[in-house]
Amino acid sequence: MCGILGIARNIVETDKHWLKVGRDKISYRGPDDSGEWWSSDFCVGIAHRRLSIIEISRLGHQPMHLPKHGLSVVFNGEIYNHHILRKELVDLGFSFNSLSDTEVLMAAYAAWGEEFIGRLNGMFAFALYDARRRKLFLARDRAGEKPLFYRIVNGQLQFASELKALLANPKNPRCIDKEALDCYLAMGYVPGERCILDGYNKLPPAHFLRFDLQSGHHDIGCYWELPQFNYEKERLNEGNLLDELEVLMEDAVRGQMVADVPVGILLSGGIDSSLVTAMAARCSSRVQTFTVRFPGYNKLDETRHARLISDHFGTMHTELISDDVNIDLLPRLAHHFDEPIVDSSMIPTFLLSQLVRQHCSVALGGDGGDELFGGYGHYSRLQWMKKKLGWIPLSIRKGIAVSMEKILPVGFKGRNWLQGLSVDFEKGLPLIASYFDYTSRLQLLKPYANWPFIAELIRQQRVPSDPDLLQRATRMDFSNYLAEDILVKIDRSSMMNSLEIRAPLLDYRLIEFAFGKVSTNMKATSIDKKILLKKLCSRLLPSNFDMQRKQGFSIPLAEWLKRPKFNNFFNEVLRDPKCSFDPRAIESLFRGQKRGYSNSERLFSLVLFELWKKEFGVTF
Numbered sequence: 001m002c003g004i005l006g007i008a009r010n011i012v013e014t015d016k017h018w019l020k021v022g023r024d025k026i027s028y029r030g031p032d033d034s035g036e037w038w039s040s041d042f043c044v045g046i047a048h049r050r051l052s053i054i055e056i057s058r059l060g061h062q063p064m065h066l067p068k069h070g071l072s073v074v075f076n077g078e079i080y081n082h083h084i085l086r087k088e089l090v091d092l093g094f095s096f097n098s099l100s101d102t103e104v105l106m107a108a109y110a111a112w113g114e115e116f117i118g119r120l121n122g123m124f125a126f127a128l129y130d131a132r133r134r135k136l137f138l139a140r141d142r143a144g145e146k147p148l149f150y151r152i153v154n155g156q157l158q159f160a161s162e163l164k165a166l167l168a169n170p171k172n173p174r175c176i177d178k179e180a181l182d183c184y185l186a187m188g189y190v191p192g193e194r195c196i197l198d199g200y201n202k203l204p205p206a207h208f209l210r211f212d213l214q215s216g217h218h219d220i221g222c223y224w225e226l227p228q229f230n231y232e233k234e235r236l237n238e239g240n241l242l243d244e245l246e247v248l249m250e251d252a253v254r255g256q257m258v259a260d261v262p263v264g265i266l267l268s269g270g271i272d273s274s275l276v277t278a279m280a281a282r283c284s285s286r287v288q289t290f291t292v293r294f295p296g297y298n299k300l301d302e303t304r305h306a307r308l309i310s311d312h313f314g315t316m317h318t319e320l321i322s323d324d325v326n327i328d329l330l331p332r333l334a335h336h337f338d339e340p341i342v343d344s345s346m347i348p349t350f351l352l353s354q355l356v357r358q359h360c361s362v363a364l365g366g367d368g369g370d371e372l373f374g375g376y377g378h379y380s381r382l383q384w385m386k387k388k389l390g391w392i393p394l395s396i397r398k399g400i401a402v403s404m405e406k407i408l409p410v411g412f413k414g415r416n417w418l419q420g421l422s423v424d425f426e427k428g429l430p431l432i433a434s435y436f437d438y439t440s441r442l443q444l445l446k447p448y449a450n451w452p453f454i455a456e457l458i459r460q461q462r463v464p465s466d467p468d469l470l471q472r473a474t475r476m477d478f479s480n481y482l483a484e485d486i487l488v489k490i491d492r493s494s495m496m497n498s499l500e501i502r503a504p505l506l507d508y509r510l511i512e513f514a515f516g517k518v519s520t521n522m523k524a525t526s527i528d529k530k531i532l533l534k535k536l537c538s539r540l541l542p543s544n545f546d547m548q549r550k551q552g553f554s555i556p557l558a559e560w561l562k563r564p565k566f567n568n569f570f571n572e573v574l575r576d577p578k579c580s581f582d583p584r585a586i587e588s589l590f591r592g593q594k595r596g597y598s599n600s601e602r603l604f605s606l607v608l609f610e611l612w613k614k615e616f617g618v619t620f
Contacts, residue, residue: 002029002030002048002049002050002051002062002074002075002076002077002161003023003026003027003029003030003048003049003076003160003161003162003165003495004046004047004048004049004074004075004076004125004126004127004148004159004160004161005019005022005023005026005046005047005048005074005159005160005161005165005166006019006044006045006046006047006074006127006136006157006158006159006160007019007044007045007156007157007158007159008043008044008045008129008136008156008157008211008213009043009155009156009157009213009216010043010155010213010214010215010216011043012041012042012043013038013042013043013045015169015171016038016042016045018168018169018170019036019045019047020036020047021168022047022160022164022165022166022167022168022169023036023047023048023049023165024049025162025164025165025167025168026049026160026161026162026164026165027049028495028496028497028498029049029051029076029161029162029495029498030048030049030050030051030498031049031051031498032050032051032052032056033048033049033050033052033058033061033062034047034048034049034050035047035048035050035061035062035063036048036063037063037065037072039072039129039131043213044072044129044136044213046063046072046073046074046127046129047063047074048062048063048074048075050062051361051498051500052260052261053078053259053260053261053361053362053500054078054082054099054100054101054258054259054260055098055099055100055101055260056260056261057098059097059098059099059100060098060100060102062074062075062102064100064102064103064106065106066103066106066107066110069106069110069132070130070131070132071106071109071110071128071129071130071131072128072129072131073102073105073106073126073127073128073129074126074127075101075102075105075124075125075126076124076125076126076146076161077122077123077124077125077126077141077145077146078101078122078123078124078256078500078502079101079104079105079120079121079122079124080121080122080252080255080256080258080507081119081120081121081122081255082101082104082105082122085104085108085119085120086104089104089107089108089111092111094107094110094111101122105120105124105126105128106128108120109128109130109137114137114208114210117139117208117223118223118224120141121255121507121508121509122141123141123143123145123146123502123503123506124139124140124141124146125138125139125140125141125146125147125148125161125203126138126139127159134212134213134214135210135211135212135213136157136209136210136211136213137208137209137210137211138150138159138203138208138209138210138211139203139207139208139209139223140203140204140205140206140207140208141205141206142205142206142224142506142508142511143205143206143368143478143482143483143487143503143506143508143511144204144205144206144482144483144484144487145487145490145491145503145506146161146491147161147162147202147488147491148160148161148202148203149161149162149163149166149195149200149201149202149203149339150200150201150202150203150209151166151172151199151200151201152201152211152218153199154216155215155216156216157211157218158172162338163195163196163197163200163338163339163616164335164338164616166200167338167616172199173197173198173199174197174616174617174618174619175197175198175199175618175619175620176196176197176198176613176618176619176620177194177195177196177197177198177199177200178198178448178451178452178620179194179452179454179455179458180194180195180196180197180198181196181609182441182451182452182453182454182455183455183458183459184196184340184341184342184605184609185435185436185440185441185444185455185605186431186434186435186436186437186441186455186456186459187431187433187434187435187455187459187480188341188342188343188433188435188485188605189341189342189480189481189484189485189488190202190339190484191458191459191462191480191484192204192462192480192484193220194458195339196339196340197339197618202339203220204222204483205479205483206222206223206224206225207220207221207222207223208220208221208223224508226475226478226479226511226512226515226516227512227515227516228466228516229466229468229471229515229516229517229519230516231467231468235517235519236517238522238532238535241517241518241522241532242532242535242536242539244513244517245510245513245532245536246536246539246540248507248509248510248513249275249276249279249504249505249510249536250279250282250283251507251509252279252504252505252507252509252510253276253279253280253282253283253364253504254279254282254283255504255507256364256502256504256507257280257283257284257364259361259362261360261361261362262288262359262360262361262362263288263360263361263362263363263364264288264289264290264356264359264360264362264363264364265277265280265287265288265289265290265315265363265364265365266289266290266352266356266363266364266365266366266501267289267290267291267306267309267310267315267317268291268302268305268306268366269291269302269303269304269305269306269307269308269309269549270302270305270366270549271366271369271375271530271533271534271537271547272365272366272367272368272369272370272375272505272533273365273366274309274537274541274545275366275369275533275536275537275540275541276364276365276366276504276505277289277309277310277313277315278309278313278540278541279504280315280364281313281314281315286316287313287315287316288315288316288317288318288359288360289306289309289310289315289316289317289318290317290318290320290352290355290356290359290363291303291306291307291317291318291319291320292319292320292321292322292348292351292352292355293319293320293321293322294322294348294351294555295321295322295324296324297556299556300555300556303319305546305549306319307319308542308544308545309541309542309545312541312542318359320352320355320356322348322351322352322355323351325347325351325555325560327565327566327569329347329350330569330607330608330611331611331615332496333346333347333350333608334608334611334612334615335612335615336492336493336495336496337488337492337608337612338612338616339488340605340608340609340612341484341485341488341489342435342485342601342602342604342605342608343485343489344555344557344600344601344604345489345555346489346492346493347555348555349489349490349493349494350493350496350497352493353493353494353496353497353499353501354496354497356497356499357497357498357499360499361498361499361500362499362500362501362502363494363499363500363501363502364501364502364503364504365490365501365502365503366503366505367482367486367487367490367501367503367505367506368482368503368505368506368510368511369505369530369533370477370530371474371477371478371481371482372474372478372505372510372511372514372515373514373518373523373530373531373532373533374470374474374520374523374524374529374530374531375524375529375530375533376477376529377529378432378433378473379470379473379474379523379524379529380524380525380526380527380528380529381417381432381526382430382432382469382470382473383469383470383524383525383526384526385417385420385421385425386425386469387526389421390425392421394422394424397421397422398421398422400418400421401418401419401420401421401422402422404418404419405418405419405437405439409588409592409597410436410437410440410588410589410592410597410599410602411589411592411593411597411598411599411602412597412598413597413598416431416432416433416434417430417432419431419434419437420432425469426467427465428460428463429463429469429472429473429476431456431459433481435601435602435605436602438453438456440585441453441455443582443584443585443588444581444582444585444606445581445582446582446584446585447580447581447582448620462476462479462480463476464476464479468520470520470523470524471515471520474515474523475515478511478515487503490503518532534547557600557601557604558593558598558600560600561593561600561603569607570603570607571590573606573607573610573611574586574590574603574606574607574610576610579610580609580610580613580620581606586606589602589603589606590603
């Protein structure tokens with residue numbers, strides 16, 4: 001796990017100092033080593049911060065080069081099948097100087113060209129410079145576990161793992177992208193290739209970017225997509241599905257437990273992490289598991305559930321106790337989440353990472369299980385809505401939704417679901433997790449004229465085309481919520497602590513299995529969720545395991561806002577005269593929160609944005 005940064009242009013780069021400064025702005029991503037390299041003509045510069053996981057000797061130093069083929073690379077992530085690829089490449093005549101997966105990546109490019117990326121099984125973001133062709137090739141993993149930002153202007157490419165590294169260049173602007181902010185307020189994240197800063201982009205998951213130094217031109221392509229579910233093909237029976245799932249999961253966990261440093265399992269005692277632990281116990285007799293407990297919050301205490309799994313599989317289990325949250329953590333998070341997301345669970349995720357890092361450098365988690373196998377509660381509710389209310393003519397449902405939006409205040413329980421009635425269940429998808437709807441954003445952004453309120457349109461364009469409502473919902477969440485919220489939260493929170501978190505359930509073979517072979521009725525119905533995974537639990541986990549529990553990794557933010565230190569801090573930030581948002585809209589949110597409405601996450605979103613804006617000196 002590392003941090004990367006680079007610049008490429010057709011003329012000599014005269015200001016080289018900022019590359020080192022930008023690299024060290026993200027030193028926490030790689031505290032073990034650093035490197036910088038410039039091409040002989042000083043047109044290309046790449047830099048790297050290293051967290052040593054595989055080949056921890058100096059032989060793994062980056063930037064890494066393959067002189068025989070004119071290749072140089074900076075790489076962030078892990079290639080879990082690099083041993084298999086290495087054997088294939090040796091058979092083709094390649095030799096290696098190290099055990100590093102980075103060296104395998106370069107050799108694979110030399111052997112198979114750009115198509116090599118389809119052979120990679122891992123989480124990654126990299127930039128490879130081909131001096132013979134005078135081009136850079138950038139790519140990102142299929143699910144979007146590893147980040148990659150870039151900026152192209154006047155025939156110059158700049159790229160980095162995080163925005164703050166690019167902002168080390170004093171020439172780069174810091175102006176808000178209005179459409180991106182509109183998406184942030186509506187969805188809680190900035191989707192796809194968009195970026196919160198104007199003039200910058202994210203390389204989307206499963207995409208590559210090809211940049212030609214000679215012409216300054218670039219093109220972007222997609223190298224992988226979710227498989228379409230074949231509704232006409234004869235479905236596998238339950239037993240065959242379970243057999244295949246078990247084999248794939250065990251192989252994914254086995255591959256991701258390989259490291260030259262200590263590896264642990266993040267065990268909550270839920271379905272996903274318990275299954276990962278079960279598979280890990282097959283692969284090793286010395287499995288370390290970790291659970292965190294927050295004193296004073298018994299409702300969030302998962303230790304007894306984790307202990308059940310730990311005892312059953314005989315793991316070396318550690319129960320970590322977190323300190324109380326200090327309000328000073330929020331500005332730190334705003335700094336590290338340099339494209340903010342609306343997810344207060346970044347707080348416990350950071351605290352967990354901080355504690356686990358004291359024991360190991362790599363940890364496996366259960367992320368991805370909800371999106372792949374139908375674990376979120378809204379999957380059941382969506383199907384219930386279609387089943388019970390879908391018969392009502394769409395025009396009438398739209399009328400009800402509009403009326404409820406006007407009558408019910410923001411934060412009123414069930415308001416978002418009532419607004420969702422306006423969607424055509426046969427081809428659309430309601431935005432249930434809407435933080436600020438169109439009307440709310442009009443009020444929040446009243447100080448700004450001609451604001452582009454197009455988040456709903458942008459989201460609608462991203463809804464997958466599939467005849468099945470649950471397929472649309474899970475695919476939408478995989479490509480959007482997972483990629484832009486969950487995986488961002490995991491990456492930034494863990495890397496703040498120089499911890500590598502891996503997600504075996506996001507092995508691309510499991511992804512293709514879940515979306516290509518598992519039918520809707522084996523994922524979720526109106527009364528049940530994660531159906532296939534629960535059946536696997538019955539095979540592998542103790543009989544008294546609670547399969548119906550779904551807690552989620554969260555904090556009691558509404559309760560915290562009743563504390564003086566949190567309430568005062570939120571008020572101080574949002575009532576500041578320099579606050580970006582309309583004071584009357586802010587007052588309405590605070591008033592609703594006092595009345596018991598669910599506005600805590602909305603207030604959190606505005607506070608985090610304001611802290612972020614101040615931290616990076618962003619202007620409108």
